[in-house]
Amino acid sequence: MSVTTTEIPVLALAGASKSFGAVHALREATLELRAGEVHALMGENGAGKSTLVKMLAGVYRPDEGTVKVDGAAVAFHGPLDARDAGVAIIYQEPTLFPDLSVAENVFMGRQPLASGRRIDRKAMHDQVNELFARLGVELDAERPVRGLSIADQQIVEIAKALSFEARVLIMDEPTAALSGAEVDRLFGVVRTLRERGAALMFISHRLEEVFAICDTVTVMRDGAVTFDGPLAGLTSDDLVRQMVGRDLDALFPKETASVGSQVLKVERLTREGVFTDISFEVRAGEIVALAGLVGAGRSEVARAIFGIDRWDGGSVELLGRPIHNGRPNAAMRAGIGFVPEDRRQQGLVMDLSIARNATMTRTRALAHLGIIRAASERALATEWGTRLQLKYHRLDDPVGRLSGGNQQKVVLAKWLATQPRLLIVDEPTRGIDVGTKAEVHRLISQLAGEGLAVLMISSELPEVLGMADRVLVMHEGRLTGHFTRAEADEERIVRAMSGQTQEVAT
C-alpha cells in the first residue's frame, strides 16, 4: 500500500471547471489517480462527483482546466476516446446486452477471429475464463447475461475493462446494490487489480468501505474539492466534517405547524429482500423525512404504502383504517397522494396539456355522464395553477414545455386536487433550479401548516434538515435512525445512513 507521490499520475484533472447555465457544477477541481492505488471520491449528492466522473469518462469536456493522461494534456471527444486512453468506467447500472452470452458481452466488436474472419468461439470463451481467473471469480462465460445479479454484471463490466487493457478503473457507487458477500468479492477483485498496477477510483457513501479499501481520498462539497490526500490518519469524523459543514441557508422556509392526530401508521412493514420491519407514523401537520442512500429501500417503502408494490408482511393504516395491500386506487380513495421520484416518466404525461395533467386524478369527478368538458378541466387547473403560483403560457401547452420546477408544481396540483390527508413526495426537488427549489419547499411546508401529513423522501441532507419535523434514516432496507428536528444534524444522519446504528432513538 505504498503511496509514492513522486510518480506521474496515470489520469489527472487539473483545475477543471464546468458550468451548466448558471449552475457551477464543478469549480477548479484537481484530482490525481496513480497506478497501484485505490482512490476514494466522496461527497454528498449534488457535490459534483458525477460531473467529475463524466469528465474523466469523456462524456463532458471541461470549460476550464485539463484532463491529463500520463502527465500530458488530452482532449476526450467522447467515451470511446477515454476508453482508448485506457480509462474504464463501471456505472451503477451496467450497460450490457441481456440477450447475449457473458463472453460476447466482454468482447462485443472485438471478438477473437479464426480463419476467414469467423469468430473463434473457443478462443473467446478461453480468454474470458482467463480474465475471470485473473479476477479470482467464477462466472460461466457461455450463459446469457439476462438474470445475472447486479454484482455479477459488474464483474462482467470489469472483465470487459480488463480485456482492453484498461489502466484506470472508475467505479461509480459499485456497492450500492450489493450484498455483504458480494461486496467482499468485489473488494477482492479491486485488491487484485491494485496489485497488478491499475489505478482505481471508488465512489461510495459508505465510510467503512472507504476505510476498508482505499489509500487516498478526495472529498467534494458544492462543486469544489475540500480535501485531497492520503486516507491514513483520518477518522470517519474527519471525512464527515469535510463533506458537510455548510450553513443551512434561507432555502428552507420551514413554517412551524401544530402537530395534530395520527394520519399514517406503518407497522412492521416487510417486503422480502427489499425492506424489513419498517414501523413509523406520520401526524397531521408534520413533515417526516425518510433519508438514506440510493438503494436503501426508501422509495420502495413509499411505493408499498401507496399500493404500487405489494408488501409481504406488516400493515398500513390511514386515519385508523387499514389500507389494502397492492391497490393504488384504494390508497388514493383513502386519501394518499404520491408524487413520484421520476416526474418525467411516472409523474406526468409529457405530451399532454398542463390542464389535462393537472386534472388527471379527478377525471371521474369532472365527468358528467362520462364526458369531460374542457371548460371544467380548465377551471380546476386554473384554480390550482393560481394557488401554486404556476408559471405557464397557456393551459393547453404540453407540460413538457414547462421548467422542471413548474412541472413538479403540476404534479403537486394533480395530487392536491384529490384533497389527500397524506402526501408522499419522493425527491421533490431533484433536477430543479435553486430558486424554484425554495418555492417547492415553501409550498410543502405551507401545506403541512394547513394540516396535511407529509412523508418526504430526500437524498439531499440540507433539504432533510431544513424541512423535516422528524427524520427517519434507512440503511439496506432497515430503519437505522430516528431523530427529532432538534436532535438531527448532518453527522448523525450520515452515520445512520452508512449503517452505524448506535444512535437509534425510540
Place this chain on the structure above:
Amino acid sequence: MSASAPPVDAGSQDRARRLSETVFRVRELGIVLALLLLIGVTAAIEPRFIHLGSLQDLARNASIYAVMAAGQTLVLVTRNVDLSVGSVLGLSAYISADLLSHGSPMIVAFVLGILVGGACGLLNGFLVTYGRVPALVVTLGTLYAFRGLAFLLTGGAQINAESLPDSFLKIGTGTVLDVPTIAIIALVVVIAVGLALRNFRSGRELYAIGSNEEAARLAGIRTSRRVVAAFVTSGALAGVAGVLFASRFGTVDATAGNGYELTVISAAVVGGVAINGGVGSVYGAALGALLLGCITSALIVLKIDSFWQQAAVGALLLIAIAFDRFIGLRLDAALRQRSAARAA
C-alpha cells in the same frame, strides 16, 4: 478476505447454461415436431399428401417465404421491421421477368432483381437510421410506394410463362435428384445468412444492437451502418425471392407478392425471432416458413375451407408468442434464482 473467498456452486451454473441452451434448441425442435405431427396427421387422413410430387410442391411454396424470412430475421433482430418486402418482391419479379421476356440472359435478371431489392432496402435503411423514423412507419410507407411503382411500371400489363425462357422456368419447377431446384437455392441462402449471423462480428453486432442499442454504441459499434446493412440484405433477399417467384409461377403482374410481408413476419415470429430484437435465428425463421407453408398445403389436401387456413395461422402465431413468453419468464426466473442462490 481473498478474491476467491465466496464459494461458488459451479454445478448450478452449468445447469443454468444447459437450461438456456436447451430452451433455444427446444424452440427449433418444437417447430420440427409440429411439422412432423402436421404431416403425419394429414398423411393418415389423406395418404396422397406424402407423395413425392406433393412434398416437392410443399418445399417450393415454402422456399420463397424462407428466403424472405431469412432477410426479415436480420432486420427483426436489430429491433426493426421490414413491411415492404412483399412490394419489393413484386417490383423485382416484374423487372426481372420483363428483362427475360425481352431476351436478357438469366444472370442479368438475377443480378438486377437483387440490385432493385437492395436499392429498396437502402432507402428503408436510410430513412430509419438517418431520418430517425420508426421502421414500422417507414416500411409501411414504402410498402405502398414500391407497390405503386410496380403498377406504374407494368401499366396493368402481365407477363406470361410463354414469354419467359424455359431454362428460367426450370429453376422454379425443376428438380435436382428429386429435390426442387428452388428449395436448394433457398437452403443455400438460409445457411449462408445463418452462418453470417452466428459466426461473424457483423452478425453478432446486429444482436447487440437489438439487445441494447445504447450499450452497442458505447461498445463502439457503428449502429446506423449495421442497421442499414440489415435493411439492404432484407431488400436484396426479397429481390431474390422476386426472381424465384417469376420462375416458379411464370405469370407476373403488379400484384405479385401482395400480402407476403405478413406471412414472412409470422414465419419469423413462429420460428422464435423476437419482435423486440436481440433473439432468434435464421434457421428458426426458415422452419417457421416451412410450417406455415405446410399448414396451407395440408388444409388444401384435406379440402378444408381457406378461411380456416387464416385462422390456423393466427392460432399458431398466438401459440408461438405465448410459448415464448412462458419460456422467457421461466428462464428468467430460473437464471435469477441460480444467481441468487450463488450470491447467498
